[in-house]
Amino acid sequence: MDASTATPVRRLGRAAALALAAALAATACSSGGGSADNVTKSEPPRQGAIDINPKPVDQLKDGGEVKFPLYQWITQWNPYQVDGRYGDAVEIMRALEPNLFTTDESGTFKPVTDYLLEAKVTSTSPQVVTYKLNPKAKWSDGKPLGYLDFKADWEATGGKKDGYNIADSAGYELISGVEQGADPTEVKVTFSEPYADWQNLFRPLIPAAGIATADDFNKGWVEKIPITAGALKVGTADKTAQALTLVPDPNWWGAKPKADKITFRVMSQSATTQAFLNNEIDFAAAGTATAYGQLKDAKEAVIRTASPWDEVHISFGGGGALADQKVRQALGKALDRSALIKIANNGVPVEFKPLGNHIFMPNQTGYQDNSGEWAKFDLAAAKKALDEAGWKDAGSGQPRTKDGQSLTLHWVLNDATPQAQLDLATAAQAMWLAAGVKVELDKVPSNDFFTKYVNPGKFDVASWRNTDSFPLSSSLGNFRLPQGDNVFGNFSKLGTPEIDGLLKKAAGTIDPVEAAKLYNQADARIWELGHTVELYQRPTVVAARKGLANYGAFGLAGVDYAKVGWEK
Template sequence: MSYDGVGSRAVLRSIAFLAAGVLTVPWLAGCGSDDEGSKPLAPQDIAAAGRAQMADGGTLRWAVDALPQTLNAYQAGADTGTTRVAQAVLPAMFRMDASGRPQRVADYLEDAKVVDTEPKQVVVYRLDQRAVWSNGRAIGADDFAAQWRALSGKDAAYWTARNAGYDRIEKIEQGKNAQEVRVTFARPYADWKSLFSPLYPKEVTGSASAFNDGARKELKVSAGPFSVQKVDAQSKDVVLVRNPRWWGHRAKLDQIVLHEVPRDKRADALADGTVDVAELDPADVQKLTLTAGPPGSSALLSLPDGGAAAQALRSWAVRHGSDQQAAAAERQAVQEGRDELSTYLRQQQSLRGFTLHKSLEPAYTQLALNGASGPLADERVRHAVAHAIDRKELAEVALKPLGLPAQPVGSHLALSGQDAYADNSDALGGRDTARAKALLSDAGWVQGTAAQQKKGDKAAGPEGRAATAGPSGDGTYVVGRDDEVQHDGDGKGLTRPGDRAAGDEGQQGEERQGQDGARDARSQQFGQDGRSYTQGGAPGAYAPKGTAAPAGTGTLVKDGKPLTLRFVLPSGPGSQTLEKVADRIRVMLDQVGIGTQITKVPDTSFFRDHIAAGQYDLALYSWPATAYPATDARPVYAKPVPAADGSLNVQQNYSRVGTDQVDQLFDQALSTLDEEKERELIRKADARIWAVAGSIPLYQRPQLVATRSTLANVGAFGFQTPVFEDMGYLKKGAQPGPAPSKSS
């Protein structure tokens, strides 16, 4: 399983099949000409071709991590396989374009819009008159209403993974005719476009038994270019066949077979023809890009697996036996080397029929900091970690060898190309080792052995701080000009922190200003409570002006204990990139006196026993981007609250760091129907999330997909939802060219 993969939106950010740091997501869901969010960092790479260039028929075998445990995308067991099936066989009112923005799907919807806001929000969907389920029944209001009741959260008999948005609906009814569906909301809901994608037939959602069990292994009723023929546990296949009742463009392929192939077996499966399409981990890409000499060449015996191995065995045999034994050992080594290399060359020859497509996934890898306990419970230490690392360098470690843009991610809530994206990392700041050391000193971490500190290190001054302050440039921390401004969070530029609002429309907890107006905004920074403080006044956010940065790079100590953080990593196939990034982070932290203890754990326990259980200090894993951050990201950054049983309810906030203001900004964004205002609130929320330093976005994940070279309209999709009816094989002599034409 991929360590940083992306799955289905139905279980977005609530079900983690994070085998190496990945959460599932589904259909994923900028400003002026200078807006960094105006376009994705990397375009999609799908060998686009018009339908006229493609042959009719054929089977596409597509590798998936595992056979889906359920075909119901709204259940907890849903995964990437579930998503692939739902995208191919079920209606979606909106799907993502290449820039990660939701677009109406014309095959299902003629129109969908908000028609009333007072006294309540009303959305009217006008369905395509040809839209029918595979049993011949027209898609209509009954299907919308059944799905709403199943996902509203009011009936505990339905085993649902999420009900966000559906819990705000008051009623659903037929409009002026059978093709019109009228949805009335009890409370305003900004992300209404996220609903009913996918839409299941009432045969699945109309009863709890059908919802819970009926759609796990089969979908008897569907409404897409393909339908589910069977789920075969023995062959580990999900077989999708062309839907004869599909009213849109006829699918080019006869069949799509989703076949279970573990990540570390993908290259072999491509070479032996088991699959035609497979997403690869970076370590496997070499198997597709390396070339070898022609079979039978003399180079076979000069390679390490042949000649060097034979020479080593001969030397051993000469020392321990006869020349005859040595000769026999050498012949054996040569033959073994020849056989291994011949197999390798045959595989390479087979792989020459494939093309590697490269883009960036709609997901990013982050460094998570557990703020619930230990040293990282102190915000100053979290800020020190953030200032110790070079995000640009880490992005280059992961992406530069692949030829992909090595640009750090600037937002927790969106990626470049999406409407809500703005680089708010200035709210925390970049690498600054002097500041990191000063923050650690202010938090009481000092140089010296544990024994020395127990006795009291006189040189460090009271509480491990310098007794005197010095000017900038001599190791003393002094706020510089970089501290005088903060990103405003709305993509419109920088403002002084004292001028920034903590919320909107009378929100409590506004940044305090002196009544006489004399407070210098340049001396203010955000504390964990979201308020602005003068230097030295924030509760654990910034070192006071004049705090000395400790010299040297040895691990710091406090109360007789060294500053060592538990750094947890997955150990399975595909984790090589994470290991390289973690090793670089370890070196960076060591330079400011923070020690790390890297622990590699099995895939199966990485998320369950460590991330979700809070048994870590630092960890690397990935979050998906979404077109609907107000809905999908709120539980990820919500302030943890005590549960009725006395435990801490963290929802999906596995860093366990949050503030009331972030929650309020999400709630406001979710309730406004002004799209520009929603984006502004999301950007402000992101700036506050940066400021508390519970997680540090690093880089957008690479997306590497190998496809048979004769295939078109399939590959590295980037943000875009795949268009399954346009996938297929090129006609003989045809070459990929213009994007698929809806009129052809």
């Protein structure tokens, strides 16, 4: 999830996007002024596009530092805990913990052989997956990876343990048993129901020793990472300086990382442009008109683009006036999405097109536009829905009233939100007022945006990005009904048993064509529910410093920080 442009969670590494993680409100969406007329538009990147300056590691220098921006300080490092799904955090954790599978540019899973020699379905009734671990793989406490780690991760995230505040139980709740196979390097995972996206589980694998109790699970990874098993480890984590460094782990059994140090420094997205120009970082977002205009001709910059799983949306809460589905539907109909998208797209070199699906991106097989009447700009229909909901017209420019209350809502915004996103919010505010809905824009500190507002669902309106909500079954966490205080990734807290049933059935359907039909049926219901108004798929447009290899715009591919470095 990313809130930055809308606010960020940056890339969540395939799985977490719920996250994966975090944030649009301040990052995702938009541009900051400038004219689109003087920018050459290109066709959107195609499926499978990747633009990372790929180089064999023997063509890279040994050593050196690579400097990246980080959009918020990471407090919770457990990627399975409800507050640990911020996209940057999950991506970094996959460099520090066993990432059993990565994805290539087409989104196809590939085993990471440093951890996993082989994994396959060895039985279909019931479904059994057998994992063959690399015998060299060990945790930083010296223990080998084994079935007890898989078992602990399953038990902690399966939703059946009291006190474990999990982010998402999708897939794990379908596991019925974890046991050792023929020897300590073999793990057998048995499912109670078929689960198509099993390769997305245990990514990353978390050590059993780190989550033995609910306190360990919820608090043991706050401001620290107690055990690692990666090519890199944390060098320094300076909260005061808001800087994190990763350095090679001398106990790593695989190929030595190329860089001596990878540094992440917290800064607002708007600050990354000047930081790049000042040589303070080697990578910066260039997806706004202002940033692109300043970076495209910079001496040391190379613009890279790709088409990831990255969506920009506006979410509605489920409290107060918004508890009424008709009111939420009216808000969707009152928005002119094409006008909002033009604000976001102004001056950016890749065209933003309307997104008609919550689950599929336009470049994924199975995509169809299910938005129907719910995202069609129709002010008269919006007003009619509000009339039917009992909200009386109070005249032009005035909020409607009902039972002595005015129809006034609050849009929570990250205070680091770029100007273009503010322009988008202001435009939406005017559209809603035309229908008789007053929406006030409330800025909150960027470090509080998710933890104090979005995650606990304390908003009427909010905007962020869900990034890398992939594979498809991970969408369940974003739209499933909450269980008690656990909202999973559904911060709006809106859902229905029908949507849950369709998403769960789709996740257990091995035939991708049949699964796509079920996902699209669920998506149509999500639109009708008035849960979220999708705006557009956000292309990756970034600036990388010349000579930086194996990093840039990844599309659907995973990151390997051990291969990131500088050309000779």
